[in-house]
Amino acid sequence: MACSKLSIALLAILAVLAAGPATRPAEAASAHLHFYMHDVTGGPSPTAVRVVNGPRGFFGNTFVIDDKLTEGTSSSSATVGRAQGYYMCASVANLELLVSMNVVLTAGPYAGSSLTVVGRDDVSAPVRELSVVGGTGQFRMARGYVLWKTVTPEILDLEIFVNP
Numbered sequence: 001m002a003c004s005k006l007s008i009a010l011l012a013i014l015a016v017l018a019a020g021p022a023t024r025p026a027e028a029a030s031a032h033l034h035f036y037m038h039d040v041t042g043g044p045s046p047t048a049v050r051v052v053n054g055p056r057g058f059f060g061n062t063f064v065i066d067d068k069l070t071e072g073t074s075s076s077s078a079t080v081g082r083a084q085g086y087y088m089c090a091s092v093a094n095l096e097l098l099v100s101m102n103v104v105l106t107a108g109p110y111a112g113s114s115l116t117v118v119g120r121d122d123v124s125a126p127v128r129e130l131s132v133v134g135g136t137g138q139f140r141m142a143r144g145y146v147l148w149k150t151v152t153p154e155i156l157d158l159e160i161f162v163n164p
Contacts (some may be wrong), residue, residue, distance in 0.1 A: 028082050028123050028161065030144075030161065030163045031110070031139075031160075031162050031163075032159070032160070032161055032162075032163075033120050033158075033159070033160040033162070034112070034157075034158070034159050034160075035069045035070060035071060035080050035081075035158055036069065036072060036073050036132075036151065036155055036156065036157055036158070037067045037068075037069055037078070037083050037155070037156040037158055038067055038068045038069075038070065038075055038154060038155055039065065039067050039154050039155070039156060040067070040154055041063070045046065045108050047065060047066050047067045047068060048063045048064070048065045048067060049063060049064055049065075050062070050063050051063065051064050051086075052088070054089060057092075058089040058095055059089050059090075059091065060088065060089060061088065061089045062086060062087070062088040062089075063086060063088070064085075064086050064088055065084065065085055065086060065087065065101065066082055066083075066084050067082065067083040067084075067085060068082060069081040069082060069083055069103065069105075069158075073151055073155055073157075074148065078107065079106065079107065080105060080106065080107045080108055081103060081104050081105040081106045081107065082103075082104045082106065083102070083103055083104075084101060084102050084104055085099070085100050085101025085102055085117075086099075086100055086101070087099045087100070087101075087121065090118075090120075092110045094122070094123075094124065095122075095123040095124065096120060096121065096122045096123065097120070097121040097123065098119075098120065098121075099117065099119055099121050099130060100117075100118050100122075101116075101117050101118075101119065102114050102115070102116055102117075103115040103116075103117060103158075103160070109137050110137070110139070111163065112137050112138075113135060113136055113137030113138040113139045114135055114136045114137065114139065115132050115134075115135040115142060115144075115160065115162060116132065116133050116134040116135060117130050117131065117133070117146055117160075118131055118133050119131050119134055121148060124148075125137070127147055127148070127149050128147075128148045128149075129145050129146065129147060129148070129164070130145065130146040130148055131144075131145055131146075132144035132145060132146060132160065132162050135162070139162060142162045142163060143162070143163055144160065144161050144162030144163055145161055146158055146159065146161075147159040149160075
């Protein structure tokens, strides 16, 4: 009799575990964002400023950025946010950057949210891939990637694929 009660109890526990939670959280939708980053290094209103001069060539040069993000390639295009952070020349031999920045969204459905982007930018490659390693607001704990292309020396095309 004791063995039978134990068997019934174990079967009941297995049935509850197999059924899973009573309510399952909804799957977060993925997002695809596309905009242009204006990395202005000269003129009267630069948005990228060199704060460290490397010892030789480009190596070690470090820039702090507060770049405008727009819907189109024109700087007069609608602003959707800012790219704030830094990049540094991390290769002795080539123009390869370490990028660390927050994409702070100020307009559109994700206004008030941000994404954290970190990665290697081999400037000579036509398309570079950087990692989305987190975020805030609607993108809290986000993961994903950025496809980064040079349009002109001061304009980058950013396509962000993220799972919020």
